[in-house]
Amino acid sequence: MSLATLKVAPGFMPYMPKEYQDLVEKGPYGRQVKVSELGTFKEILEEHPMCAGCAMTLFIRLSMIGFPNPEHTIILGTAGCGRLALTQASIPFVYGNYCDTNAVASGLKRGLEIRFPNQKKDVVVMAGDGGLADIGFAHVMHSWFRKEKFTTIMLDNEVYGNTGGQESGMTQKGMVMKMAPLGKRFEKMDMLGLAKTAGVAYIARIAPTNPNRVVSTVRKAVMVAREIGPSFIQAYTSCNIEYAIPTPKVLDDARQVEKDRYGFLEIMTDEAKAYLEQIEPKKGAKAKEVAE
Amino acid sequence: MYAVAQVDISICSATSCRLCTQYCPEANTILYDNKRKTAYIAVDRCKGCELCVGICDNIAKHRAIKMVPVTDVHDGFEMSKYGFPRNGR
Ligand SMILES: Cc1ncc(C[n+]2csc(CCOP(=O)(O)OP(=O)(O)O)c2C)c(N)n1
Ligand code: SF4
Numbered sequence: 001m002s003l004a005t006l007k008v009a010p011g012f013m014p015y016m017p018k019e020y021q022d023l024v025e026k027g028p029y030g031r032q033v034k035v036s037e038l039g040t041f042k043e044i045l046e047e048h049p050m051c052a053g054c055a056m057t058l059f060i061r062l063s064m065i066g067f068p069n070p071e072h073t074i075i076l077g078t079a080g081c082g083r084l085a086l087t088q089a090s091i092p093f094v095y096g097n098y099c100d101t102n103a104v105a106s107g108l109k110r111g112l113e114i115r116f117p118n119q120k121k122d123v124v125v126m127a128g129d130g131g132l133a134d135i136g137f138a139h140v141m142h143s144w145f146r147k148e149k150f151t152t153i154m155l156d157n158e159v160y161g162n163t164g165g166q167e168s169g170m171t172q173k174g175m176v177m178k179m180a181p182l183g184k185r186f187e188k189m190d191m192l193g194l195a196k197t198a199g200v201a202y203i204a205r206i207a208p209t210n211p212n213r214v215v216s217t218v219r220k221a222v223m224v225a226r227e228i229g230p231s232f233i234q235a236y237t238s239c240n241i242e243y244a245i246p247t248p249k250v251l252d253d254a255r256q257v258e259k260d261r262y263g264f265l266e267i268m269t270d271e272a273k274a275y276l277e278q279i280e281p282k283k284g285a286k287a288k289e290v291a292e
Numbered sequence: 293m294y295a296v297a298q299v300d301i302s303i304c305s306a307t308s309c310r311l312c313t314q315y316c317p318e319a320n321t322i323l324y325d326n327k328r329k330t331a332y333i334a335v336d337r338c339k340g341c342e343l344c345v346g347i348c349d350n351i352a353k354h355r356a357i358k359m360v361p362v363t364d365v366h367d368g369f370e371m372s373k374y375g376f377p378r379n380g381r
Contacts, residue, residue, distance in 0.1 A: 018375035026376050039313035039324030039331065042376045046319065053341025058317035211314040247341035251315065 003029040003071055006090070019046060023090055029071050035062070035211045044070050048088040050081060053247030055254055056155050056237035059208045060085050060126070063153065066218030067091075073122040073222075074112075076105045078136070080128035081162045081239070082155045099135040101125045102143035102152060109150045122222050123150035129170035130160045133189050137169075144198035144230050151225040152232045153218070154191065157239035165242045177242065191234055196267055201229035202276075203267040207236040207258040209251065217266075223279060224272045231272075236262045295359040296338040296368075297322070297345065303356035305330040311352045312344040323369070323377065331356075335368035 006024055008016060013024075026042040033041060044064045050057045060082060067073045075091050077083040079098040087093050096104045105125050112121040125132075132140050132154045140152060158175070160166040165178035169189040176183045195203045202224035204217045214235075221231035238245055238253055245253050258264070268276070299312075305328055312331050316322040321337040322344060324330070340359065348357040369377070 018372075022376035026378070035314050036310060039310065039320070039322055040326060043319040047337060050317075052317075052339035053343050054317060058315065058343075061317060061319050064319075247343060248346050250341070250343055251346060 003027070006071075027090070028065075032068070033065060035065060035215055038065070038211075044090045045085060046088040046090075048085040050084045051241055053240055053250050054081070054237075055208055055240070055250050056082055056157060056161075057085055059155065059214060059235050059237045062208065062211050062214040063126070063218045064089060064091070066215040066222070067122065067124070068219050068222055068226075069120070069122060072119060073124060074108065076101050076108065076123065076125045076127075078127045078131045079162065080131050080155070080160075081157070082126055082128060086126055096125075096127075098131055100139055101127050101131065101136055102139040102148070105150045105152075106143050106146065106148040109148060120226050122226060124222060124225075125150065125152045126155060127153075128161070128168075129154055129156045129158060130166075130168040133169040133191055141194065141198060144195060144200050144232070147199065147229045149225050149229060150231075151218075151221045152230070153221070154232070154234045155237045156234050157237050157242070158188070159239050159242045161239040161242055191232070192265070192267065195232045199229070199269075200232045201225075201269045201272040202231040204233045205235075205262065205265040206233060207254045207262050207264075209254050209258050213264065217264075220276055220280075224268070224275065228269070228272045228275055293361055293363065295340050295342075296335055296362050296365060297333050297340070297342070297357050298360045298365060298368075299331050299333060300356045300358070301328065301330045301332070303354055307352070307354055307356075309352050309354060312347050312357060315347045316344055317341065320371065320376065325377075332369055334371040335362065335365050336370040336372050 022042040028041050045061050073091050076094045077086045078096045078101050105123050109123040156170050158171045167177050167180040167184045171184045173187045174183045206217050221233050225231045240250050313322045313324050321334050322331050345357045349355050
């Protein structure tokens with residue numbers, strides 16, 4: 001939603017909800033806000049009912065700072081915890097069925113390119129590991145094979161959080177969950193490898209331990225999807241309920257998991273790399289980088 | 293009864309740290325006042341997760357945030373009452 005769309009006729013302004021007036025007057029539109037400015041401008045994300053201390057919430061909040069052009073962004077989500085916050089933001093949200101996010105996003109992106117030939121519109125899928133790696137798997141893979149130009153962000157809490165603790169393809173082997181009492185029997189799926197095989201232009205794995213890095217990774221992924229091809233971020237966003245992490249320890253857990261097995265990783269095609277160097281010439285991200 | 297975060301302004305304003313504003317999982321819940329140079333809490337938005345206490349104690353090493361029973365907060369800022377602060381608080 002562009003700021004011009006957000007603004008109402010001046011006579012109506014006093015009757016709009018406070019939150020709305022705040023967005024128009026103190027929102028982040030028309031400029032690239034920085035992480036260090038947080039707390040001094042009205043965020044696009046509103047209050048929402050996700051659990052206290054949920055790392056997924058933190059990741060979503062930072063992602064919305066990372067979107068290069070939030071007023072021209074559309075989010076596609078589905079059932080799962082993330083949508084509880086994603087729906088409470090001043091960014092149009094399309095609720096896909098649980099599985100078809102990437103099919104809907106494909107059609108939406110193509111439609112937008114025809115409808116708005118002079119204005120780039122960014123489409124971002126944000127959904128859980130269950131939504132993307134299990135039931136939406138075929139749609140995700142085929143959108144990548146077709147080189148659809150949008151970003152897929154997996155909110156990987158390694159469980160079906162919203163429905164109370166079933167294992168997902170992204171749960172680690174051996175993990176005992178409320179509804180996987182014998183422990184998961186199979187390995188965590190290698191979605192990064194699958195994305196690479198499918199030719200995704202920019203792939204990243206990240207934990208929300210460094211706000212600036214989350215913001216820059218999301219920005220890179222959206223920019224690559226705008227100009228080059230599909231992008232994919234797999235983000236560790238622990239479920240403190242299903243993994244019994246005391247909320248004051250949520251970031252300690254993220255740091256530990258990042259250190260042990262979820263370190264920041266970027267994989268990109270030569271074309272994506274050249275494009276990112278062109279738009280951000282001096283930035284050298286300290287990630288292990290695997291150029292194809 | 294539940295607890296919410298409270299920033300000790302005398303400690304926070306002696307730094308220019310802002311770290312808690314970046315790690316709070318909730319949007320516009322830890323705000324920053326550029327005039328008083330301090331973080332402060334929108335009491336009605338704080339869910340009491342205590343993430344900010346860990347950040348302030350262990351990463352920033354300022355120990356400026358404590359959890360307090362919500363009934364002990366006097367003159368706390370409430371976003372739903374005032375809206376987003378225009379020129380600091
Ligand atoms: C087709 C279909 N099957 C099942 C469900 C029920 N359902 C809602 S949320 C959910 C699990 C969500 O898990 P995940 O996608 O990992 O997201 P999380 O809640 O963990 O963030 C399920 C199975 C549904 N809404 N639609
Ligand atoms: S159930 Fe888990 S993933 Fe869902 S909001 Fe709560 S802590 Fe976050």
